[in-house]
Amino acid sequence: MNLTLFLLFPLFTALAILFAQNLKQIRSIALAGSLLQLGLAVKLLLAYNAERSAGNKSQMLFEYIQDWFAPIHLQYHIGVDGISIAMILLTSFIVVAGILVSWTMETLSKEFFFLLILLSLGAYGFFISLDIFTMFFFLEVAVIPKFLLIGIWGSGKKEYSAMKLALMLMGGSALIMVGIFGIYFSSHTATGAHTFDLLLLSKMNIPIEIQKMFFPFAFIGFGIFTAIFPFHTWVPDGHASAPTAASMFLAGISMKLGGYGCLRVATFLMPDAAHAYSWLIILLATIAIIYGAFATMMQTDLKYINAYSSVSHCGFVLLGIGMLTQTSITGAVMQMVSHGLMTALFFAAIGMIYSRTHTRMVAQLGGLLKIMPFISTVFVIAGLSSLGLPGFSGFVSEMTVFMGSWQNTDNMYRLATILACASIVVTAVYILRAAGKTIMGPITNSHYEQLTDASWNEKFAAIVLISGILIVGMAPFLLINLIQPGTEIIINKLGVAINH
């Protein structure tokens, strides 16, 4: 299977959009392109499973190496393992849903869909890269589309939010860049040259002093993308101001780039430092979880509610990574997938409500279940998944993180686990309150009675995401089996680090 197709498909879709004549053509091309991506992702999953069941034990599959900048030993090196496939699948689900919910986007539609596809290109490229330079490259490719999507099509104080997001993410990139240089110049291949190659780097033992110096750069750099406390402030503003599809992409895909990078680059390549700094990661993650949950309680705008709850939920990802046990890291990856799907669904539902009622304030909404039963159901499903109801993806992933965290026997770590667990109660409070006020109760505004329920494209989008949530929630072993080999390797590397 040729992984470069994951770059070529979005690229050609984007180019085709540039040459499209009218809205109808543009969105058909975008949808066709995104469905092709989804098909490709599913095909990749099947091919991967076939290889694995045929007994292929290599760390990465479908590898491809091509010299790029030869003088500095920079290669175009791609390949996937289970973790990247889970992320690629997540991306393709959200891209399809995102295109569908923006079906009626009429202002500058060509640019809008072009940028969405460009964003997805960055995400795919990031997940298939096995070279820290190309990873960094694709990570940054996604920044400009985000800036423009929020700034042009957003609502509220969009310029401010777009600028804040772009600068903070750029700050993250700057830190990552320093980290990358640190790793690069401490590496020595057999020929004495430096390398950016992730697999080669993972086989070398970077000296512990260097790890300790550059781990914070890489981890916090990627952490900014996944809303590490205290650098989470771009999340609420960015998500709240973005148009629906962009919010879905941001929360569903973009924040996962950070989590994946923390795991793949920072933790995997610098395991000693990961052990040394794990207390700090746990501390920041626990603060993010609790602070995010309580901050959500104070919000009155639906998008802010979901954005702050994303801070809290992404805290679980970092908590799982910081605990450094196999179960917790598996849980962190699952939480990335689960959070991606359910936030995207949540934002889609909020977008559908907003496009009809033109308000996102909880106080002004009410009784929507009677008027738009489908959208309200979607909203409730997203909410329940978010608060971790068994049967949905949120439950299994958070449960796995907690179990993995409890395996870490240090008392302070257990305290952090308990505190993080307790936040679920707070989550239940704000989710149920928001859902209860908007969905149930009397209809607050008589205009609402004329509103229509979801159109076909919105239903389709919601069903795509809900099916993802249910698959993860009902049959978590599918996902666990997929990512297990990948996490095992990371854990082995971490175990080696503990022993010397």
Added chain:
Amino acid sequence: MLNEYLQVLKSEWLLIAIIFILLFIKVGSKEWKNETLLYSINFLLLLNLIAGYFYNLPGSLFNGMYFSNDLIFLQKNILNLGMYLVSLIAYPWLKEHKHLLEFYILILSTLLGMFFMISSGNMLIFYLGLELSTIPLAALANFDLEKRKSSEAAFKMIISSAFSSALMLLGISFLYGVTGTLFFSELATLIHGGPMEIFVFILILGGFSFKMSVVPFHLWTADVYEGAPVAVTAYLSVISKSAILFIFMTVMFTVFRNLEPQWYFMIFLLSVLTILIGNLFAIRQNNMKRFLAFSSIAQVGFVLLGLSGVSKIGMTSVIYFLLIYLFSNLAAFGVVALVSATTGKENIDDFKGFYKTNPFLSWVLAIALFSLAGVPPTAGFFGKFFLIMSGAERGNYVWIIFAALNMIISFYYYLRVVKAIFMDQNETPIKTIMVPALPKLAMAICLLGIICTGFLSWIYDAIFNLCNF
């Protein structure tokens, strides 16, 4: 022998030929229409650019006063390309200008001076080339003949370059006094780091810093850039700067190679100051030309960072970056020149709502700015990454972290312009501008360069193979 004079000096002969053709047209009695003239001159420049790739003979002439190798031919080709692009984007402005022949004669003379400067093997030829490339530029800065600001710019330019030339000349005289020779190859072995030599070095570095507008020698830059016509500003900020950086690199890496432990720290300080001051002042600018002036000051700081690597990678990265910088900056100046020539507007505020009326130009400007900011997928990302990487090889992470943080600041002010173009509302946006064919060609070339130069690694490889470090 004659053949050798023809081939080794080929680039110079071609320019001299074009200058003479233009001179004959000027003194001839036939009246030419401006547009015909412009098309023919651009055609000549295109021929000159293409001819730069053939029959290049490396060699040295005049007892080593002048030498040329493949790398120098490449540098000259880059400058030729820049000259061609500047000439294309100057079209809307020159179309109405009465003295366009003089413009070309002057600007080609400066280019000729730069060629001699790059090829010099001796401090005297170097100085001669430098002066030939500076004095006509002062006249060019004054080429908006009716504008007061333009004359002011020319005056500032001539005074400050005279000052810096004097510094440099003093340095060169002392150098001769200390070592008894002015040939680069001999100087390299004679300099060992005595106090007088360091003093000489500081004088020469000061002279260079003026020309490269490195902080604290940058004060002339913004005013000159603002006052001069846009095409001249583009020329100053791209071609003139690249040429001086090329020769600066040669001088640092050959003549003052032994002083490297001393100059590393000086370059460090200069670079940090340059990046910081350039960035902080760029934030406050409202005039597009001043804004680009300060941003280009900051870019030089990054070049110094790459240069400090003192390695083959560093040398390659600097040339590669300058090529990308040429495309990016000229694309930005192309749009600014066109808008300024057709509407007279040059402020960032005027660009508010620009996207509604001029989508093509907006994208060109935005992509150019992204490339200057170093954001992928534009080539600027590769350029800047490799520059910082070659600096990082020395392990001076204070500098690297500083540069990385400053990339955020620069990102902010570039995005400010992008925000004005795409997001801000404006009651009276700039009207839709018809883009004439020649500037359109220039923008297309620049865009192609910005998008492709990064991915096409063979460009980097080719430069790497030419660098004889």
